[in-house]
Amino acid sequence: MQASRRSICNRKGMCMFKSLLCFTLAALLPCAAALADAKAPIVIKFSHVVGEDTPKGKGALLFKQLVEERLEGAVVVEVYPNSTLFGDADEVGALREGKVQMLAPSLSKFEAYTKQLQVFDLPFLFDDLEAVKRFQKRDKSRELLHSMSAQGIYGLAYWNNGMKQLTANRELRKPEDAKGLVFRIQPSSVLEAQFGQLGAKTVKMPFAEAFKALQAGTIQGTEGPWSNIASQKVDTVQPFISELNHGSLSYMLVSSKTFWASIPYQVRSELEAIIEEVSYSVSKDAETLNNNARAGIIAAGKTQVITLTAQERAAWRTALSPVWKTYEAEIGADVLRAAQAVNRR
Numbered sequence: 001m002q003a004s005r006r007s008i009c010n011r012k013g014m015c016m017f018k019s020l021l022c023f024t025l026a027a028l029l030p031c032a033a034a035l036a037d038a039k040a041p042i043v044i045k046f047s048h049v050v051g052e053d054t055p056k057g058k059g060a061l062l063f064k065q066l067v068e069e070r071l072e073g074a075v076v077v078e079v080y081p082n083s084t085l086f087g088d089a090d091e092v093g094a095l096r097e098g099k100v101q102m103l104a105p106s107l108s109k110f111e112a113y114t115k116q117l118q119v120f121d122l123p124f125l126f127d128d129l130e131a132v133k134r135f136q137k138r139d140k141s142r143e144l145l146h147s148m149s150a151q152g153i154y155g156l157a158y159w160n161n162g163m164k165q166l167t168a169n170r171e172l173r174k175p176e177d178a179k180g181l182v183f184r185i186q187p188s189s190v191l192e193a194q195f196g197q198l199g200a201k202t203v204k205m206p207f208a209e210a211f212k213a214l215q216a217g218t219i220q221g222t223e224g225p226w227s228n229i230a231s232q233k234v235d236t237v238q239p240f241i242s243e244l245n246h247g248s249l250s251y252m253l254v255s256s257k258t259f260w261a262s263i264p265y266q267v268r269s270e271l272e273a274i275i276e277e278v279s280y281s282v283s284k285d286a287e288t289l290n291n292n293a294r295a296g297i298i299a300a301g302k303t304q305v306i307t308l309t310a311q312e313r314a315a316w317r318t319a320l321s322p323v324w325k326t327y328e329a330e331i332g333a334d335v336l337r338a339a340q341a342v343n344r345r
């Protein structure tokens, strides 16, 4: 009797265990199915060569912040500043090989992929940064965002840092003052021709190496916007900065064509909306950052800032504008004309 009761109990216990198991599994199933469906977040490695307290550095961080607020769980952005992941020499290659997913190299660094973007390097072509921005909104300039499509590079937006100044170990007031000096330049033959026009020499050198080369004396000058001069402490090793504003340092925010196309449509649309917002903010903040950097350099007093009269500046323009003609055919006469049309003279 007892034995049979025990066996009923055992059967009941077994039954209860089975129904508990079934209940638990049933509860877990949707969760497991969801887990199987859930994709790992898309990872965007954004590599760049400048400090975080620069227009590009801040733009990259704002992009990360907005993506993480609005696409939480779907997209993760990792920002690598100061050439910590890739530098000038290898970043575009890394993008094409899928090792990084976003970059914002200066337009001077795309020469190997398109000649048309060289229009942005032509000295004194644009009267000021506002003219550069106006050109970037025109159709001709928008078309250039896709000028490297055949090489798998997808242009997302233009970002601007600021107008470039000349730093040197001697006072540069007249174009002939630069003669014989060796300048570090970005990898652009227009910039090579620009300094060649002055009788100066050039070395194409990654951004990360310029400060050491100035310290070592292997180069005697550089060009760049105030924010880069300040963040790299160039004013501590160059006794003179001529405020020439002869060209802009502008960037193209790029991704790889295959990577961008692989992002699901809705996520991609949200990313593109974020990029539009960030580009606006980079543009707005760049002026303040450059003004503050200029003021900081003057206050630190390690270098002498040379401001030029309109007449002195005009002499540099006259000396350098023959470079436009040299590059007209490579860039395209239509692109050059569209760029010149934005000046309000």
Ligand code: LMR
Pocket: 049, 050, 056, 105, 106, 161, 186, 206, 207, 224, 228, 249
């Ligand atoms: C340079 O090489 O001087 C600049 O392109 C660096 C940068 O990205 O601002």
